[in-house]
Amino acid sequence: MKTNFASRVLRWFDQHGRHDLPWQKKRTLYRVWVSEIMLQQTQVKTVIPYYKKFMQRFPDVKRLAGASQDEVLQYWAGLGYYSRGRNLHKAAQLIAEQHGGRVPRTSEALIALPGIGRSTAAAILSQALDQRQVILDGNVKRVLSRYRMVEGWPGNKAVEQQLWHIAEELTPSGRNADYTQAIMDMGATLCTRSKPACDDCPVSKDCMALAADDVGSYPAKKPKKVLPVKQTRLLILIDQQGAILLEKRPPTGIWGGLWSLPEVDPQQDIATTCQQRWGLELTHHEESPVFRHSFSHYHLDIRPSRCQIVDQKNAIRSEGELMWCKPQQTDFPAVAAPVAKLLAAVHD
Ligand code: SF4
Known part of the structure; x- marks a missing residue:
């Protein structure tokens, strides 16, 4: 059964798999590592343009380690899950300090770096070095x-353990890079979540869920839990020249390390908060409709308030953790998607 499964998957890959992805050319540990991090939770077609730009700017570990976190996140803006970008940057710095700038070649050393789990480490070593490694990503x-x-x-530990055993049993000893790419491609293009193309699948003849005519029940869905709802207020503080105040978020927590519209307690009086926090005086403010942004563990109801301020000259300057930005300026810093949406709407 083992050889049989893998050889059918590989035959399918030779004919239908993806062979010309940017990270499949000039395979190095660095290039494959960056691609694997970008591909976590993000589809191949979304990743490709980001990957190409990222590689142009940061072609090796040294260049990535030497960049500022702000700049790395700028190249990540739009891909989401920003902790991936922060971890990639942090890991590059650790590789520069502890491994002489060379990406480690063992799974233990890779897993010790931030943002790399067991399956990602295996995928990197398999794709870059053709080592025999077993992967188990979502696909x-x-x-x-x-x-x-x-x-x-x-997501349940015992179920995951069972899947690791099956993955180990089915992974062949030869052509490992092709096999890991093939099984990922099969999950992404054939065995899709809602409309699996079982007629085209190379393992359909002994797929148990298909034989039972019950493909839709596998894998079982995450047990539902009601997500809590939190409230917040984002201030769109605009000066007389149309510049908007941005504040850098703390390095951890939601949107960590990104620039954002200042977040304040929705219960607090806006004029008093502006005076106390930044020495800014308001002429007026107006409320915009509340909108919801959902994270995996809670919903955030965002109440935007557009505030016109009298004069920023005697108050804060563009330095440190605060900056004034014109929405049309080209070197706009990295912001999270809901903040980008609000900024885009300011001058509509
Ligand atoms: S469910 Fe369909 S596509 Fe998925 S492995 Fe089985 S036969 Fe292949």
């Missing part, structure tokens, strides 16, 4: 859950 979990009708939500 592979879906294929294997269906192929072997594995009960339970793959």
